[in-house]
Amino acid sequence: MAQRGFEWPNQARIAVVVTCLLENWSDGKGPPFSVQTTALKPGTHDRAAMTWGTYGVRAGVWRLLKILDENQVPATFAANAHSLELNPAAAKQIIASGHEISAHSYLQDSILAYLTPEEERALIRKTKDIAHAVTGETPKGWLSPVLASTNHTETFVAEEGFLWYGDYNHIDLPFCVEVGSRKLVALPHSDFADHRVLRANPRDWYDVYKDTFDYLYANEPTSYLNITVHCHFGGRPLIAAQVDRILKYIRGFPKVWIVRHDDLAQWVLDNDIREWTNGDRFYPQAS
Template identity: 30%
Template sequence: MQLEYRPEVKRLDRSFRWPGGARVGIIFNLAYEGWSEGQTPGIGPMGNPLKPGYFDVNASSWAHYGPTRGIWRALEIAARNEIRMSVMVNGVLAEKWPETVRAIHQGGHEIVAHSYGMDVIPVYLDEAGQRENIKRTTQLIADVTGEVPTGWISPRGTGSTIHSALLAEAGYLHQGDCNDDDLPYLEQYGDRAIIGLPLTMDVNDLPSAIRYGNNARSLLQQFEDTLVACLERDTFPLFFDVTIHTHVYGRPAGAWVFGEIMEKAKSTMGVWIGTRHIAAQHAKDVLARATT
């Protein structure tokens, strides 16, 4: 099949509502991240990268907190609040820590494919490499959970000019390598389609703590301000993400804020809380009805 890499895009209008009639949606994401053998995060908690060519044992150890402790703490917080998360999972984690990926699935959370490793970014790969990475990551997760993932977010939220089309070809329902809308939208590539579901960065622990040096309480304030802005100062339908990383706010000093945000979201009238899969399927159904 000859792919069409420039999609026909169909967007939702201001009449759109989330399930139950809510104008505002909230999605809780957990970034559960791993790196290929011999690779580490580009920067560690100290904030200053090493000279090129040296293995950063500090950054490597920092990242390994995710599968060791952070994932379990985050799953416990979600279970206590009875909230289903969308969990970004790298294929390497299904390969090396399958028990953690199995626990995510058994907890009722959506697993969103997150490339093989955080160092495997689609834009750096040719078309064949992107196809292989999609296939490999999808299969590793499916082998552990018994279920094929329906959503994809690339490391850094950076796909490529053709990656969304390749995901549509592979049967994915939604992808989050976009941030150009307040709502999901449909990307049609010939006879294949995929929902673009923006990954919002306003309430996210990694830029807040690592890039800007804020403490956990500031993320709570950011959530509260965003919620007020969406409910009281805006009239358009929209959604926003609340995201933490297992190796960042999966630690006690930050994890508490994830739980407190969940509690505040649950107690707020007029918001819908759900997973990226449910959001994407709902938007797809609404758009399908609008064209019939």
Template identity: 30%
Template structure:
């Protein structure tokens, strides 16, 4: 694997903000390992509360977030479990028709690439790709692994499968290119500071902390020399698709829009395209 890094500035503000919606699903005998009740059930007991909590995402949360984004003309990346695309093809069509990118997120949240052998991981990528293509009419070209945890082979398998970018990347502020023989894929940094799941579910912060973190970052950007970065604003449809979280997201997006000299909206697709254009 060959990694190519490039400067990224093209007269744009230093903070390139991408909005991402995680649209996640679990299999029939699975449930999220992390939920609002905090105390996990004993091993071998299916957590029906956590399953019901997670089902809010495709049932209600994603629709609310679609309306919210449309009201501000913001295009997002919807990272989608294949099982959700299979069960909710109408939702997938609505997301795609609204101009958002429907991206791959493995078959279920318990399908972790790090646990799969080469053949099983490739089959999972292909299965997820095909069901999204069937629902939207377009094959996905962006990917994030569940838990953002790839295997050693994920980048190469995605590149060989026609993906243009993936965001299982945490070692940089700007995109770079990864080359595997004749195949190239853009590695997009995925920042975790503005992410509802760790912030509000894992650490128990109220939604106002989500907004405060963005304000603190942008108000003080000049204090670290104003470097150019890609900053992700990430919500999960089953977490901040709910009213209190959606309100926090509205406040966050409106504040970002009020800082045009510091931040501008983009998307993972646009960032990947800009990076890929430097290879030509």
């Protein structure tokens, strides 16, 4: 029987997932943000920005892996398939360390919203197939670059056999979604990633997640927190130090379920969890 009100396993007060975004761009392109504060003339090749965006695949992924493993925290790496092609050794180590690799398009500038339905379906399938070829495992989840999905994405993701889909910005808790004759688990994404503190104090990133965790843990049993970092930014020491801090802080609490996206999604599917709205959670007598 489908459930709305529910409890996490072992009476955990909060489920915490860690999302590490492993991304790269087409030749000559890079992330829309950079550490450089001096703008170049239009049309100038910005080598600093281009190389800054390659840091995650070359170096950042390894530092985040080390921090996760030292803290015994399972995570999900949402990876562009080309990033896996560029660094298959890191891809294999992610799997060997017990983490999940989910599909995150082929390139970070392969934006679904710009494609025809036929192109979009082909890109989703290509991403899944390359991830399997590199890692030996078929990805179970899909997260679109910049969350720029279309009206077709949910259907294509379900038809390709994915377990979970993460392009949801309007929900607080995961639940099962009926997509045609299939079920897909909707996982909420984070709206605060490390690039929010690009030119601010890196400790602001820690403070935001600490305060959010403290509030949810104290006030909202059966809550959910998605901690999100980019390998090309969060994998650098100035943010990685804060990643280490927040993981150590959260692990100091009892009744916290730190879980990979796919393991959480499988639990949601197995228990046929349906949407539990904040109205029902906070004011059940009003329903």
